[in-house]
Amino acid sequence: MMQERNLLLERLGTALKYAILIIGAIMMVFPFAWMLDASLMTSSEIQRRPPALYPAEVQWQNFTQLLDVLPFGRLYLNSLIVTISTVIGVLFTSSLAGFAFAKYQFPGREVLFYIILATMMIPFFVTLIPVFYIVRQLGWIDSYQGLILPSITSAYGIFLMRQFIVSIPDELLDAARIDGAPEPMIYWRIIIPLTRPALATLGTFVFIGSWNAFLWPLLVINSRDLYTVPLGLNTLRTFAAEARNLNLLMSGTVLSVVPTLILFIFLQRYFIQGITLTGLKG
């Protein structure tokens, strides 16, 4: 009797657990689903009262219409150029400096490393005005350089790579030195291959951050030819302020979130690893 009741309670608990998780998951996915749904409706379906729950006929032409308003191919290209350059830059400078801080002895090393740690605590918005001014003085306004170059080093990246490289045994490096390998070759042939997991983690984070970046491009870029995806979405937002273009706004949003979603589904292991690796030890 008692046991039966316990079993019943346990079953009830399990059912409740799954119910909560499912409700949570639905809430998580719903905005994406609703966006996709609305992106395939006509605008009158969206404005009707009560509104349509799904398109009577799937409006694929919303996407072709959207491309007439906003050249998404160009936006993707610009975002890719900026994002990939930024990722390569951060990975290169972080691993190089991380290597130096982990494996070389030089006067001032400790002090410089503390400066790097302090730099990690500087939030982006405090340096916004001066960096904008510097970039303008350098003549980089409205250019790829202006988007890419200020962010090709990351104090956080250096810190992360240093922590990772410290654990590589010195014997490996010394063995290469005995074979006459010059120092840059040790970096390229030993450090880079051995830090691949850390580079992948750092790379995915920088990729997402750079792809989603909005405030800095908003300041630096004026001409439409150089618009990145978020800038394009922002123009579309103002264009679609009137209700009759809400379906186009949603198709634009679909196109702007799909790349990161796909990337995440393929690389989710690195994200989760990265968070557990960097988040807690940080």
Added chain:
Amino acid sequence: MRPPNVSINGQARWRPASWPSSGLMRRRMIWGYVFIAIPILWLLVFSLGPILFSGWVSLHRWDMITPVAQMPYTGLENYDYIFTRDNVFPKALGNTFLFAIGGVTTNVILGLAFALLLNTKIRGRTLWRVLYFLPVITAPLALGVIFAFMFNRNYGVINNLLVALNLPRQGFLNDPNQAMFVLIAIAVYQYVGYYIVIYLAGLQDIPQDYYDAARVDGASYWQELWYITLPLLRPVMLFIIVTNTIGALQVFDLVFATTGGAPANSTMTVVLYMYNTAFKYSRMGRASAMAFVLFGIILLITIVQLRLFRDRTTA
């Protein structure tokens, strides 16, 4: 010629970080400098230099057109202005705190609840984690656009749902009393998945032995939660509170995409107001002062965090 290796091996690791004696060590030292040269230069130009410059600008009146050498020095006038005469900044500061406190509290509790559920015997843990994580990697701007549509007064799905349930329509983002809470809800939606993953990592670090021992003593689930899980999760929770607070205090994209600070400045936040002050009204001094006030608050939180962490590790 190959260099002799025996002495290098022994010395390289035991020598303190001072001037190396052998020529070989010196050559290696130079490589160390070469490798850090560009990264350090970059941090100086784009991070450390700018923060000093920003502090300097906050003591001046500047429109970014006047040459730097000629900007008039005003002392603490900008700080005085934003706190005593500016009618938006104190409000923006309050809004930003409300946003941070509301979001962080909800994330800490909701994240823990879902992590505890996901940490039990469960099917498809990876799938759940992926689903909860989707908003984290989505651009805040894009989420802002989607939610502005969903919360739209006339066409939004949420108001239509309310009508279908015979409830009155709400203003949501158009209502000064509701808008900030809508933004908090969106921010929780976006980041709770991130904190679930961090909590999960923390939960998996707790040795199973503790629970086994507690079970032998006949402890209930809630007792285990209260006496084992929560105390051992304290560092994780502290980490979540601090990082989430620091992040939330800097909110920009989400507000920009949904309300732009409206209605009646009820969702105006510090970074958005700073952005407007600098790049719409060309008041770099005032904007820099605002940035420094918020930076000071963030720094204070960071220092408190470091203290708390140190206390825990040495205790």
